[in-house]
Amino acid sequence: MMQMPDHTRPLKIGTRGSKLALAQAHETRDRLAAAHGLPTDAFQIVIIKTTGDRITDRPLKEIGGKGLFTREIEDALLAGQIDIAVHSMKDMPTIQPEGLVIDCLLPREDVRDAFVSPNYASIPDLPAGTVVGTSSLRRRAQLAHRRPDLHLVEFRGNVQTRLQKLDEGVAAATFLAMAGLSRLGMPHVARNAIDPAEMLPAVAQGAIGVERRRDDEMATSLLAPIHHVGTGYRVTAERAFLARLDGSCQTPIAGLAEIRDDRLLLRGEILRPDGSAAISGHREGTLGEGTPMGADLAEELLGRAGDGFFDHH
Numbered sequence: 683m684m685q686m687p688d689h690t691r692p693l694k695i696g697t698r699g700s701k702l703a704l705a706q707a708h709e710t711r712d713r714l715a716a717a718h719g720l721p722t723d724a725f726q727i728v729i730i731k732t733t734g735d736r737i738t739d740r741p742l743k744e745i746g747g748k749g750l751f752t753r754e755i756e757d758a759l760l761a762g763q764i765d766i767a768v769h770s771m772k773d774m775p776t777i778q779p780e781g782l783v784i785d786c787l788l789p790r791e792d793v794r795d796a797f798v799s800p801n802y803a804s805i806p807d808l809p810a811g812t813v814v815g816t817s818s819l820r821r822r823a824q825l826a827h828r829r830p831d832l833h834l835v836e837f838r839g840n841v842q843t844r845l846q847k848l849d850e851g852v853a854a855a856t857f858l859a860m861a862g863l864s865r866l867g868m869p870h871v872a873r874n875a876i877d878p879a880e881m882l883p884a885v886a887q888g889a890i891g892v893e894r895r896r897d898d899e900m901a902t903s904l905l906a907p908i909h910h911v912g913t914g915y916r917v918t919a920e921r922a923f924l925a926r927l928d929g930s931c932q933t934p935i936a937g938l939a940e941i942r943d944d945r946l947l948l949r950g951e952i953l954r955p956d957g958s959a960a961i962s963g964h965r966e967g968t969l970g971e972g973t974p975m976g977a978d979l980a981e982e983l984l985g986r987a988g989d990g991f992f993d994h995h
């Protein structure tokens with residue numbers, strides 16, 4: 683018999699310290715407790731500060747992109763300081779360090795982007811020249827593509843910081859993930875949720891993944907029953923698309939897989955950083971075909987884009 687965690691030897695759940703990260707860690711703990719009939723004090727939430735949390739005054743792309751919010755957490759997992767780690771899959775590099783795996787996905791939240799603004803109800807309402815804040819290369823390129831007349835500014839920080847910047851008038855509108863707002867209990871902050879057909883979300887937006895050491899049998903068996911299979915199929919397809927394009931977050935890429943009638947439908951989009959061009963396509967397949975579908979769609983879009991597509995100009 684496996685020794686289950688209890689309050690004297692709790693399973694340590696590693697997470698960043700932002701409100702959203704903590705909400706995600708608590709959701710993971712509650713699902714684990716419910717699935718195994720354990721009290722919540724059989725789990726201990728351990729906050730780990732990452733480089734991305736420490737450096738808040740520079741654009742993400744300058745300090746290194748994806749991995750900035752995860753490296754220290756993965757080091758703690760490898761060192762045995764924590765037993766599992768909870769991540770927004772949107773922020774995860776496509777390759778995990780040797781010895782770590784993510785094969786547990788929680789049921790996906792709303793995948794859409796939220797339009798947030800004190801004064802305007804939607805993107806079409808924004809007058810020419812309006813200042814819009816976003817730190818996301820994807821959202822920046824998508825917006826510039828549709829509305830080249832707007833003025834885009836860098837807008838970093840966690841959800842609370844960005845909302846405060848809107849209040850202070852640093853920008854008249856911004857975008858946030860609906861998933862984050864919902865998990866923070868504040869979906870009403872969104873003026874509207876943008877249809878993915880208008881603004882395709884980031885790969886894995888709204889998905890939480892739980893990472894573990896590959897050889898940790900306790901973590902493996904504890905996590906197995908909370909894995910959401912449908913979310914797994916979808917995120918697999920989207921991340922295969924991302925992996926073939928570029929593992930970093932230095933390029934504007936969007937991707938969304940959905941399940942309809944037991945079929946997997948994948949949409950993908952790549953954009954020039956300045957929004958001057960966008961190329962999109964789609965694939966359909968069986969639920970288990972996400973990996974080849976993602977790679978194949980990426981190949982198609984890269985072929986149509988040609989050399990130098992992602993270069994700034």
Ligand SMILES: NCc1[nH]cc(CCC(=O)O)c1CC(=O)O
Pocket residue numbers: 770771772773857858859860861862886887888889890
């Ligand atoms: N890049 C930061 C980040 N990573 C995950 C989320 C939101 C939650 C999610 O998409 O799962 C956010 C904030 C945002 O984009 O508004």
